[in-house]
Amino acid sequence: MEEFINIGKRIPKTDAEEKVTGRAVYIHDLKVPGMLFGKILYSPHAHAKILNIDTSRAERLLGVKAILTGYNIPSIKFGFYKDNVPLKAGKVRSCRDEVAAVAATDPDIAEEALDLIRVDYEILPSVFDPEEAMKEGAPLVHDEHVGGKEKRPTNVLNLPWRLIAGDVDEARRQSAYVAEDRFRVTWVTHCCMGTSGCLAQFDLKNNLTIYSITQIPSLAQRDFTEALSAMGLQGKKVRVIKTMIGGGFGSKLDTYAFEYIAILLAHKTHKPVKIVFSREEEFFATSPRQPAIIDIAQGCTRDGRLTFRDVRMILDNGAYTSWGATTPSVMMMPISSLYKVPNVRYVAKCVYTNNTYSQAMRGYGNPQATFAIDSQIDILAEMAGIDPLDFRLRNANTPGEITPQNFKIITCGLRECIDAVAQKLDWRQNRGRRDGRGVGMASLIHVGGGARVYKSDGCGTIIKIDDFGTVNVFTGATDMGQGADTVIAQIVAEELGVRTEDVVVIHTDTDVCPWDVGAHASRTTFVAGNSALGAAKKVKQLLLEVAGQTLGESPENLDIRDRTVFSKRDPEKKSPLGKVLRAAHYTTGGRMVMAEYFYDPANENLDREFKGNLSVTYSYGTHGVEVEVDKETGQVKILKYVAAHDVGKAINPMLLEGQVYGGVAMGIGYALTERLISQNGKVMNPNFLDYKMLTAKDVPNVDPIVIETNDPFGPFGAKGIGEPGLVPTAPAIANAIYDALGVRIKDLPITPEKVLAALKQKTKPQ
Amino acid sequence: MKKSISFVLNGEPVRAEIEPHLTLLHLLRDELELTGTKEGCGMGECGACTVLLDGRPVNSCILPAMEVDGKNVTTIEGLIDAQGNLHPIQKAFIEHGAIQCGFCTPGMVLSAKALLDENPKPTEEEIRNAIAGNLCRCTGYLQIVQAIKAASNQ
Known part of the structure; x- marks a missing residue:
């Protein structure tokens, strides 16, 4: 096992001191x-x-x-x-x-x-329901917008999302069990604390x-x-x-x-x-997560192997179109590739309405799709008389698999994640009691090795080193609190044999920093990390060449450790980094020690059929939850929460846990409490009193389990983890509520009113 | 008409001429240029603007500045000691990953300080209660709770 100085360490975020003292300058302070x-x-x-x-x-x-x-x-x-x-x-x-x-x-x-x-x-006249908006004679949101083969005026966007793999109709005929359901998800919003x-x-x-x-x-x-x-x-x-x-x-x-x-x-x-923006503006004038109506059918064989997945979806686009309209391309990922499912059909329509327009939000369509898929996995497992744990294990993805969307699965720790969750929840003991307490689980797949959404998925890095051995890294990456600055510093420091605190990451200025497509798709650690690693390797080579001249040693015999270049043959031959740099600068005909590197991962754009290896590698995870539901009030209490993630390699376990904790809290909000209430197109709860994001009193303790599969393409083995933390939360909770009470809630958020209504429905004499 | 108020801010006496409707938040941020205190909602719902008034946490965004006349105000800028050392709570926040985007952090730290000053060994529930008025979207609060626990040497 390689010994790392910086990688795998719980190193505080590099800007934490600035932030904790109130010195950090936000847009509000400028x-x-x-x-x-x-x-x-x-x-x-x-x-x-x-x-x-x-x-x-x-x-x-x-x-x-x-x-x-x-x-x-x-x-x-x-x-x-x-x-x-x-x-x-x-x-x-x-x-x-x-x-x-x-x-x-x-x-x-x-x-x-x-x-x-x-x-x-x-x-x-206005239209607020996407199904209404699709009807003949509905008010047109954009009078000039035409679509369909006849090029007639329509509210349906010209974005025909359609993924077909295998033969869904035939697979359906052959299935021993088929579940068919409609799920609904509504608007939730980012609630960034800084407007x-x-x-x-x-x-x-x-x-x-x-x-x-x-x-x-x-x-x-x-x-x-x-x-x-x-x-x-x-x-x-x-x-x-x-x-x-x-x-x-x-x-x-x-x-x-x-x-x-x-x-x-x-x-x-x-x-x-x-x-x-004021907080009120932040609530009504920024774009929330897309609401969706999801019709889904899945089938399996008698022994619980998935045979097909058939999904139709209608998304409320709102009045304008952001990049968020492309979330169906990400929804295709869990629909085609979460668990092994040979036959897949997915058709989605984005529809103009007079509602607020939606956009990207952590998970980018994945939480919506996974809520439907993994809620229904439990329904199907029950039809087949199989424990949902066994059902998931039987269908879990494995390394080496090529999914129906042509994703090439390199590393995959899904089974390990499912097993870990089952063990932590005492699954066999605790499942199926129906006494108001229940356990549930759900899994996720997400891009973990970038995502070729644009023509490029690249990121540039420039590294220079000063006379005193300080390493300046100019990256295209963006840190918005998730820790890109720190992770990049750790990666560069590890490669250059220095300490994380010797590295200054500059990521704030397009006049200075190289190009990058942005902080999306959980791509920063993987893509910007690999870019930084590439630049660091080039800089290291230069350092060893310069040092080789002064030390009279050939570069291949040199290495760097503890901020010092040394000879592997003769450890007495050594020179501190600063001295190497000064030698480079102060020698006649001197040189700079700096390097640039552009990393564009070998992933693929989706083709015309929406197939292709979108990401170099994929992140997996399983969340498990134990709930207690009050039958009188409908309140759901989370007793235990386990979040297992295949992260490739934890570059910084502390920041990684922060991503998981934050994701889970946001996911629980999505599952139970958060909802942007829109009435006739107007947001009715544009404040924190009426929009219920979780407080410190509401969050359960979360047991984070890190599964390291050491991806061969990730920087030091890492995969992306920014978004996955909230993807399977809602279905895990919905499944636990079902296990507790035998009622299935299919629309989010799962409010006490919905739980009580479902209980009433269940006890009503048939 | 402007009114004159005097108070102690981070250990230093301050006098200010203010419009009577001015909030403490705007006095601090706009007039005194202490921008470490954040405005997250302006309605007393998120706690980003928390400062200490005679040691008690208050939402400075809904507190008229007139109210601090003759009192003692501590903002995040006042937590560093004369030698530039961070307060133990600040150190604990850094070391436990309690900071991501950092926007809620100053208010969160001050709520924690008010708690520990009054109750040096709080239970986890007491910690959660003390910061329940400080919203955070990044961290899910758990590392913040851990940090406060650590700062109380537990």
């Missing part, structure tokens, strides 16, 4: 001279014609520097489908539609100006600097460059500088209206403009 404050006026109606906007009174308010509406800005289109604009003209399509924006010298003045803007609307915001600033040549909290600096740079072109500023430069990010979870994976509005206001006023 101030630049002459800065104005931007505020946005939203539509109060879900669907309405804009008849007139009168800004004259607001313009006369002292301190107001600019007012923009959809009628006095250039045409900037954004979003995955380019169906959104920063400020709306003609009509509004949802209650969060931006209709006007103000820049003023003071936030209170900007707020007051919003009150003085008068907008006349003519209310239009959204940005600060846009132009220089005298009209180059833009935007202080941002984006998860996709390089792609945001491209979006903003396009916006500048639309503003007549072709060829101007965009610099994205990230402040500390107060939580991401997918909420910063697109570019958003407020960012374009800040850019437009800054350009108009020639002043820096900052926009920061």
Whole structure:
């Protein structure tokens, strides 16, 4: 077993000290001279014609520097489908539609100006149910949007998600048991503790600097460059500088209206403009996880082997289209590849409604799909008379497998995860009591080796070393609290024979940092980690060459340990790193010791049939839970929670556990308490009193089990673990509730009301 | 009309001329440039703005600054000692992975300090109760609870 100095160690997050002392600068804390404050006026109606906007009174308010509406800005289109604009003209399509924006010298003045803007609307018929929106004659959210073979106006997006492998109909005929159910999941939202915001600033040549909290600096740079072109500023430069990010979870994976509005206001006023969301705005004007209606059927043989999985899904897209509309591509992953299932069919439709538009959120479709799949695994197991534990073990994925979606499974610790959970829960003892206490489990597959969503899945790294042996790592990766900064430092330190604290990771500035496609798909440790490792190997080679000259030793006989280059043949021949660097710099005809590396994993884009090896490797996990349900109140209490994950290799067990704990808490919220209540397109609970995310009193203790399968392609064997922590939580809890009471709840969240209603239904005389 | 208030902030006397409706949070962040205190909701629901008023945790976002006249206010900036050493609770947060995005951290640390000052050996339940008003989305709270336990030498 190789002895590591930095890898596998519980090293604190590198920016923890800055954060714990209150010195870390978030977007809210940023101030630049002459800065104005931007505020946005939203539509109060879900669907309405804009008849007139009168800004004259607001313009006369002292301190107001600019007012923009959809009628006095250039045409900037954004979003995955380019169906959104920063400020709306003609009509509004949802209650969060931006209709006007103000820049003023003071936030209170900007707020007051919003009150003085008068907008006349003519209310239009609206549609909030995606099934209704699909019907003939439903109100059209985008009048000009056409689809289908006939190219007729429709609310159904031209994104025909369709994955077919094997022969589902034949497999269904051959199945001994078939379960068929409808599941529903609703909106939940990220609840980043730091609200959204940005600060846009132009220089005298009209180059833009935007202080941002984006998860996709390089792609945001491209979006903003396009916006500048639309503003007549072709060829101007965009610099994205990230402040500390107060939580991401997918909420910063697109570019958003407020960012374009800040850019437009800054350009108009020639002043820096900052926009920061209130908590209420954060709830109603950022995009939640997609709601879905999921019709699913699965079958198995008499001895409990899965024969097919057939899923139809309708997703509420809302009024505009973010990258979140591509979540069905990720849903395909568990549908095709969670447990061995030879025949698969998946058809999904994203439908425009006058609701808030949805987007990426941790798990990216996987929690929705896995809730349906793994809840139904229990239903099917019961039909077949097989313990759900045995049913899962019988169908568990294995290394070397090629799944129906053509995923190549390299390492797979799913069986180990299932076994570990069963053991921790005393499964055989505790299952099947039906006395108000019950156990349940559910599993997950997620991309763990990047995900080729874009043409590239790459990340760049530059490493340089200074005269004193400090290693500067410039990475394309984004840290939003998950610990990318620390993990990258550990990887580089291990390779270079230094300590993590010798490494400074710089990840905040597109003028300085290399390119990357963003912090998504749990890809950072794997992709940015491999990129950093590649750069470190190159730098090490250079170091050994330089040191070889001064030490009179050939580089292949040299290595680095404890910040010192030494000869493996003659340990007396050695030189501290700083000295090696100084020799390189101060020698006539000297050189720099620095290297760059671009790592783009050997994964594949999904082909026209949505097949292909999306990720180099896949992460697995199983969660198990013991619950106690109060039959009088319907309250579900979690008595025990076990989260087993195949992580490849834990680069930093402490940060890894943090990802699991945080994921589980978010997952329990998804399962039991969280719900963005939307009534006629309006969010009714835009505050923490009415939106129930878990508090310290609500979270159960979680037993994290780390299964290390040492993936051959991962940096030091690691796979991604950012998202998996919440994926199987809801079905594990739903299964435990069934085990406790014999009632099956198929829509989230599982509130006490739903539990009581199901109990009542169950006891009703037939 | 502006009013004058005097109070002790992180051990130093402070006088401020303020509008009567100004909240303590905005006095600290906007006027005194102590941005370690965070605004998470502005409605007293998330605890990110927690500071200590005469040793007790308060949500500074809903507390009129007038209320601190003649009192003692401690913010996160006041937890480091004169030699620049971190408070043991801060050290424990760092060492136990209790910090991810860090936005809730200053408020969380101050709630923990108020607890340990009053109850040096709290039970896990008491710790959870003490930070129940401080929301965190990243950590699932468990490492925060561990950190507070460790800071109380348990």
